[in-house]
Amino acid sequence: MAEVIEKLTSKDFSSDQEVRWCPGCGDYSILKQVQTILPDLGRPKEEFVFISGIGCSSRFPYYMDTFGMHSIHGRANAIATGLKATRPELSVWVISGDGDSMSIGGNHFIHMLRRNPDINLLVFNNQIYGLTKGQYSPTSEQGKVTKSTPMGSIDYPFNPIALSLGADATFVARTMDRDPKHQQAMIRRAYDHKGTSLVEIYQNCNVFNDGAFEVFTEKSSKKEQTLFMENGKPLVFGDNNDKGIKLDGFKPIIVDINDSSVNDLWVHDETDLVKATILSRFYDDPSHDGHFPRPFGVFYVNNNKATFEQLFNDQIAYAKEKMGPGDLDKLIAGKETWVVN
Amino acid sequence: MTEITDKSLESVVIRFAGDSGDGMQLTGTQFTNATALHGNDLATFPDFPAEIRAPLGTLAGVSGFQIHFGSTQINTPGDQSDVLVAMNVAALKVNIKNLKKGGVIIVNSDGFDAKNMRLANVPEAQNPLTDGSLTEYDLKIVDVTKITRAALADSGMTTKEIDRCKNMFVLGLVYWMYHRPIENTLDFLKAKFKKNEAVMNANIKVLNAGWNYGETTEMFANRYTVAPAKMEAGVYRGVMGNQAAAFGLIAASVKSGLPLFYGTYPITPASDILHDLSKYKNYGIKTYQAEDEIAGICSAIGAAFGGHLAVTGSSGPGIALKGEAIGLATMLELPLVIVNIQRAGPSTGMPTKTEQADLMQAMFGRNGECPVVVLAAQSPSDCFTLAYEACKIALKHMIPVFFLSDGYIANGAEPWKFPKSEDLPAIDVSFAQPREASDDKFMPYFRDENLSRPWAIPGTKGLEHRIGGIEKQNVTGNISYDAANHELMTHLRQEKVDKVADFIPEQTIDSGEETGDLLILGWGGTYGALRTATQQLIAEGYKVSHTHVRYINPFPKNLGELMSRFKTVVVPELNNGQLVKIIRDKYFIDAIPYNKIQGQPFMSHEVVTKIKQILD
Numbered sequence: 035m036a037e038v039i040e041k042l043t044s045k046d047f048s049s050d051q052e053v054r055w056c057p058g059c060g061d062y063s064i065l066k067q068v069q070t071i072l073p074d075l076g077r078p079k080e081e082f083v084f085i086s087g088i089g090c091s092s093r094f095p096y097y098m099d100t101f102g103m104h105s106i107h108g109r110a111n112a113i114a115t116g117l118k119a120t121r122p123e124l125s126v127w128v129i130s131g132d133g134d135s136m137s138i139g140g141n142h143f144i145h146m147l148r149r150n151p152d153i154n155l156l157v158f159n160n161q162i163y164g165l166t167k168g169q170y171s172p173t174s175e176q177g178k179v180t181k182s183t184p185m186g187s188i189d190y191p192f193n194p195i196a197l198s199l200g201a202d203a204t205f206v207a208r209t210m211d212r213d214p215k216h217q218q219a220m221i222r223r224a225y226d227h228k229g230t231s232l233v234e235i236y237q238n239c240n241v242f243n244d245g246a247f248e249v250f251t252e253k254s255s256k257k258e259q260t261l262f263m264e265n266g267k268p269l270v271f272g273d274n275n276d277k278g279i280k281l282d283g284f285k286p287i288i289v290d291i292n293d294s295s296v297n298d299l300w301v302h303d304e305t306d307l308v309k310a311t312i313l314s315r316f317y318d319d320p321s322h323d324g325h326f327p328r329p330f331g332v333f334y335v336n337n338n339k340a341t342f343e344q345l346f347n348d349q350i351a352y353a354k355e356k357m358g359p360g361d362l363d364k365l366i367a368g369k370e371t372w373v374v375n
Numbered sequence: 376m377t378e379i380t381d382k383s384l385e386s387v388v389i390r391f392a393g394d395s396g397d398g399m400q401l402t403g404t405q406f407t408n409a410t411a412l413h414g415n416d417l418a419t420f421p422d423f424p425a426e427i428r429a430p431l432g433t434l435a436g437v438s439g440f441q442i443h444f445g446s447t448q449i450n451t452p453g454d455q456s457d458v459l460v461a462m463n464v465a466a467l468k469v470n471i472k473n474l475k476k477g478g479v480i481i482v483n484s485d486g487f488d489a490k491n492m493r494l495a496n497v498p499e500a501q502n503p504l505t506d507g508s509l510t511e512y513d514l515k516i517v518d519v520t521k522i523t524r525a526a527l528a529d530s531g532m533t534t535k536e537i538d539r540c541k542n543m544f545v546l547g548l549v550y551w552m553y554h555r556p557i558e559n560t561l562d563f564l565k566a567k568f569k570k571n572e573a574v575m576n577a578n579i580k581v582l583n584a585g586w587n588y589g590e591t592t593e594m595f596a597n598r599y600t601v602a603p604a605k606m607e608a609g610v611y612r613g614v615m616g617n618q619a620a621a622f623g624l625i626a627a628s629v630k631s632g633l634p635l636f637y638g639t640y641p642i643t644p645a646s647d648i649l650h651d652l653s654k655y656k657n658y659g660i661k662t663y664q665a666e667d668e669i670a671g672i673c674s675a676i677g678a679a680f681g682g683h684l685a686v687t688g689s690s691g692p693g694i695a696l697k698g699e700a701i702g703l704a705t706m707l708e709l710p711l712v713i714v715n716i717q718r719a720g721p722s723t724g725m726p727t728k729t730e731q732a733d734l735m736q737a738m739f740g741r742n743g744e745c746p747v748v749v750l751a752a753q754s755p756s757d758c759f760t761l762a763y764e765a766c767k768i769a770l771k772h773m774i775p776v777f778f779l780s781d782g783y784i785a786n787g788a789e790p791w792k793f794p795k796s797e798d799l800p801a802i803d804v805s806f807a808q809p810r811e812a813s814d815d816k817f818m819p820y821f822r823d824e825n826l827s828r829p830w831a832i833p834g835t836k837g838l839e840h841r842i843g844g845i846e847k848q849n850v851t852g853n854i855s856y857d858a859a860n861h862e863l864m865t866h867l868r869q870e871k872v873d874k875v876a877d878f879i880p881e882q883t884i885d886s887g888e889e890t891g892d893l894l895i896l897g898w899g900g901t902y903g904a905l906r907t908a909t910q911q912l913i914a915e916g917y918k919v920s921h922t923h924v925r926y927i928n929p930f931p932k933n934l935g936e937l938m939s940r941f942k943t944v945v946v947p948e949l950n951n952g953q954l955v956k957i958i959r960d961k962y963f964i965d966a967i968p969y970n971k972i973q974g975q976p977f978m979s980h981e982v983v984t985k986i987k988q989i990l991d
Binding site for chain 2 (some may be wrong): 354
């Protein structure tokens with residue numbers, strides 16, 4: 035008889051700990067969407083593990099009634115890789131932020147993506163350091179005036195999507211805190227993907243960087259400033275869905291649908307790395323003339339790369355099969371021994 | 376023809392020295408294996424530059440391998456050598472100072488040409504082979520390169536390829552001189568070059584040519600016999616420290632029933648543990664070469680959380696990078712073994728040279744109050760015992776444990792009367808059991824009688840819990856900034872370490888009486904030199920004893936009492952005084968430091984001189 039898994043609810047995934055993010059923080063929405071998705075996955079909750087680093091987002095595991103580890107700054111990806119390699123049957127999630135993943139943990143971020151363990155990596159990008167009270171982050175726009183940069187930051191920001199594609203990530207998506215339905219869809223896609231799934235979530239820090247993504251999230255500008263990508267569908271945006279993206283060779287062009295045939299538009303193909311790379315560069319400052327809309331959705335999926343834990347454990351299985359299980363006494367004795375009487 | 380006479384010797388020290396590309400380490404290792412199989416006691420000391428191919432012919436590029444073997448007990452690779460094999464003038468220049476007066480020098484004359492003289496900064500007029508400076512020694516000049524080239528003239532190999540075989544000529548000659556069996560090297564060459572028969576045959580031919588050279592030329596009037604040592608009865612093998620450490624970790628994995636996960640990043644002189652472990656995947660050994668030192672330990676922490684026997688390994692600079700994560704493991708109260716194969720520091724220091732200067736780092740090198748268990752191996756084979764012990768303690772007490780070794784014992788070799796797996800102490804591990812909703816709520820920091828908390832691995836029903844680096848409330852594991860709780864937890868983490876003292880052996884005297892004028896208190900890889908020195912002092916009538924501490928944090932319970940039975944305690948260390956500070960602090964005794972910080976091990980005669988100075 036198949037084991038009956040009791041249907042869980044989002045409440046089952048809420049721990050007894052009081053949530054202590056600032057009121058109005060975008061993190062609340064993400065916590066809610068994850069707690070909404072998890073019961074639908076049909077897995078017992080002891081199989082879920084949430085690992086985080088340091089930062090506001092990294093408090094996340096305390097609020098989930100699953101296994102969890104709130105580790106040290108930037109290292110969640112390294113810890114998660116060790117766990118997933120040794121316990122491949124678990125559903126492992128990493129909760130991180132722009133500072134945690136792209137600054138102090140930048141190395142582990144790119145190396146986890148290239149190794150491709152089946153881990154869901156949610157990066158809460160608020161373009162600011164919240165927990166340390168308001169310094170610029172590696173995704174802050176140049177010129178950002180903060181406590182540590184009173185004359186404006188001089189660093190150029192990272193483009194997390196382009197960085198992930200550059201690290202050969204096999205699943206790259208972007209969503210936003212203010213769009214629960216889209217967020218849920220992206221989290222679900224991330225879970226379903228076998229390999230490391232990077233989901234960049236635009237998350238508003240209403241205390242230190244309020245309104246950083248307003249232009250993408252507010253109803254008044256959202257349609258004009260964002261591009262929601264759907265696989266197999268033409269890239270269309272604008273207040274009246276009247277604008278489209280066309281490719282002229284490798285050069286993207288914004289066209290008025292009324293002047294152009296829908297058939298000429300770029301049709302989104304999640305498996306096309308070259309096109310995903312072009313889309314990842316739709317990263318202009320929205321205040322610039324002629325800028326491209328900011329894409330949301332799945333940029334890229336590669337289902338042809340084996341996961342790290344698969345390769346890692348296959349080698350062990352193969353060694354056991356080929357050489358037989360190890361004999362400790364033979365190992366310790368080695369090939370050359372002598373007897374003293 | 377001169378009659379070749381056989382002389383019997385009690386012990387011999389041979390130093391093979393050449394350019395770092397001359398294959399001296401291989402030559403030394405082969406000679407070691409043959410000598411071990413012959414039944415001698417032995418100790419070795421490889422001494423090589425950090426550069427893989429250091430500038431050819433230069434003093435900096437000299438690579439040496441010293442072996443001390445005998446029919447009696449051998450504790451060290453020997454202070455001075457009886458025989459020096461020098462493949463070029465640089466090797467001679469670097470090593471002549473440690474050759475006994477009257478010792479044998481075997482030189483490759485082709486390494487003394489104008490070019491080699493220039494590279495070694497020796498003026499042409501001062502060629503040591505002709506200027507009479509070596510008259511106090513028994514100099515044997517052999518045209519190794521020329522003879523090797525002649526022997527392989529018809530092989531079809533290039534000169535470069537042929538020259539790579541010349542170490543086999545020297546090995547063959549020394550085998551002949553000391554009546555060593557040649558078979559194991561033949562087997563080694565056959566296995567190593569099984570895919571390249573031409574190279575295999577060339578090496579075998581040159582090895583035999585070396586042997587025959589000794590037999591047929593009249594250069595060598597003597598051959599030497601070194602009878603097998605009278606060692607404790609049993610089955611032996613030769614073992615190097617890092618190899619023994621790897622075996623110890625594997626043994627702990629097998630005996631505990633937990634798969635081993637080794638998360639690491641390559642670093643001299645620890646990498647050989649990774650190399651060794653990665654060969655044994657059929658034992659379920661999982662090795663992970665991470666992107667950096669921090670990821671090495673963090674991956675191991677992930678594996679420990681998941682229920683594996685988790686180990687990370689490095690040397691001092693890497694341990695520095697791992698510091699924060701060691702603190703995390705201490706807060707998480709998960710089992711973790713941290714291997715540190717110490718080298719000369721600080722910073723990059725001298726990567727291939729030995730030192731014992733990371734003891735304070737292991738004891739205190741983290742932010743906050745962060746006590747961990749610290750063990751230190753004393754010899755190559757002891758690396759097995761203490762690596763095993765480190766795992767056992769980590770698993771039993773849910774605690775990070777440092778296993779300290781050093782470059783000297785890591786690369787040194789000795790005969791090892793290895794244990795049977797059934798005789799190894801049991802390692803019992805139990806995970807927290809699943810719970811139903813009706814059971815009491817799971818408390819991740821509920822402690823047993825040894826203060827260790829339950830190991831509740833993900834995937835176990837009803838045990839969902841969160842752990843982390845933030846201070847936790849005792850018992851519940853919830854985040855807590857409560858003042859009294861922080862102090863309580865700090866004390867509990869210290870008491871956990873202190874409790875380990877109930878499970879470790881008492882300190883014993885290694886050589887000498889239980890009481891006396893002076894106690895030599897050592898730790899780590901200095902064991903052999905201190906033992907030899909102590910025995911010599913005792914033979915000369917001094918009331919000196921030697922004890923060697925392997926469990927440093929916590930110390931064995933009787934250490935203070937043991938020290939109190941001596942008028943003076945001297946702590947020799949290859950650092951600027953570290954254990955001595957801990958001893959003085961903990962026991963409030965006027966222990967005398969004796970330090971050497973040269974990247975080189977103690978010579979026993981240095982220790983003898985120092986102790987006499989203190990006593991006289």
